[in-house]
Amino acid sequence: MNKHSKFFHILKPLKHIGMVTRQQSNEAMCNETAIEYCANIVKQYDYENFMATLLMTKSVRSPALVLRAFNVEIARVQDQTSDAQTAAFRLQFWHDTVKTIYQKEQNILNVPANPIAQELFKVCVCYGLQKRQLEKLILSRSNLLNSKHFKTLEDIEKYAEDSVSPIYYLLLDILGVANVNADHAASHLGKAQGITNILRSVRISNYHKMVTLPMDILMKYSVSQEDVLRCIDSENMRNVAYEVASRANSHLQKARSIEVPTISKQIFLPAIAIDQFLSKLQKVHFNLFDNALHVNTPTLPFRLYYNRVIKKF
Template identity: 45%
Template sequence: MREAFKRLNNGIFMVIKRSATTISNAQYCMKLVKNHDYENFVTMLWLKRDARSCAFAVRSFNIEVSRIAEQVTQREIGLMRIQFWDDVVNHCFSNESRKIPRHPVAIELFKAVHNYGLSKRNLKNLLNSRREYFGVNGFKTLDEMEKYLELSVSSAYYLILQACGIKDINADHAASHLGKAQGIVQQLRNVPMSQRLNFVSIPQELLTKYRISHEELFRCKPSDLLGNCVYEMASRAYQHLMKARSLQKNISVDGRRVFLPAIATFAYLDRLQKADYNIFHQKLKYRPWDLLLQIWLSNFRNQH
């Protein structure tokens, strides 16, 4: 087991070394977020410079952890990689920088923890939520999904709010709701990829309620019943999104910038409605051409 873990780490570092030879650690994190989480990437560019570097460290860490399930098929190896990042978090809260692996994301996370006093609990939530659901192929209920999203998505918002120096109950409340809305939308986006991901992102209670089989999802076969099912999930996401937006008047301008991803979340729900909740509609595969303009206008008007 120890030898396997050593080989795994060596493999990770060889890839990172080749990737990071010509770019800084911070640039590596930005590129990682841009390639795998573009909507969050463009919205973080509006954060203040100091907070921005911390936000990219948090988002890149979350990406590294979330992608393990996609990259690894063997449960043992997947859990070993999660443990690797668990150890990184623990080392970040020690005063011994020599224990931090020479990994760009680990180095940037260490800086963020020490410069901004990030919450260890929220970093652990990002990890433990993935560990708990590693190898699981779906959620039982929508409530269970929301509990998972609170840990795996909302926790990232709490950390970025910390980076911005914002300690406000309204901001935390909005972060909780936006995290759930954004997370549900991401689960809806994953439905056409259910077979490839080996994960059914519609909770089993809804599949049973609307008499939808896994085979229908794997075959990307639209139906009225599936449309009703998607509508119920989308409605829950919309409720969380509207609650998050209703709280923005009580949040500072810097805090509101953290919630700019709400623009992309709303844009997807709007397009889904126009597609009559056909989750397999071709137009849903592409971002709106005016998304960047929408984000710029929302930031200019301080309405997110």
């Protein structure tokens, strides 16, 4: 048996969020295909969050995969093209799609014939999700395309809050959890994950000639943008990584210290993957260019499962 089989069997079948009858079998098949499409997108491009999502309650799993797929699509825009105008057009497509979803007279026929867009419409209508949170996800990517860098570590925190935390806020809405502590945990975990994503993407960003590490920290340790683009490891470069990673870890520990409703802990499982990456980074002495950082951790699925069982993140 495959070591991940205990997780992947959950995916078969991934039911649509709505109830269907035997007479609606054709429609159900189409729905299931759309959900599987969303699941495959997340599995291919956001594997760690995919694994964590599989461990959610059945009623939450499918809408969560739709939200994750939507986020993957807008996050990948920058990687799919080097042309700024093309990237802007693609983000505008999703901005228009969200606008259509929240039109006064909601009608799925008005939504683009895109499986993610169609399923997002159903999730938004079913759960009454907040439009502004979806718009934040899009706007954060658009702002990064325009600026192409972060001046300060606080700018990265703001980007993380806008590009990651909204997913957790929306998942809390799907769970029906309206709790201040849960919101605070979502904010801190989003920041921790967003900052960690920046650290993980340093080598990838270099392919786009883009330095995403904060300029103020680079200047503090006399590290040039050219050093980052050329993947030059040095003591000063490691100091930069340490300072940024410390901020991510601070938010992670803060999120974990907050008492949240038990039902909401399942959506915070990505904290395990964040913790594992930061631990690996520490083991390689904060060398962001060490190949070990980009190798999948085989114990992650089991740690996710264990923490899901004991209701911790």
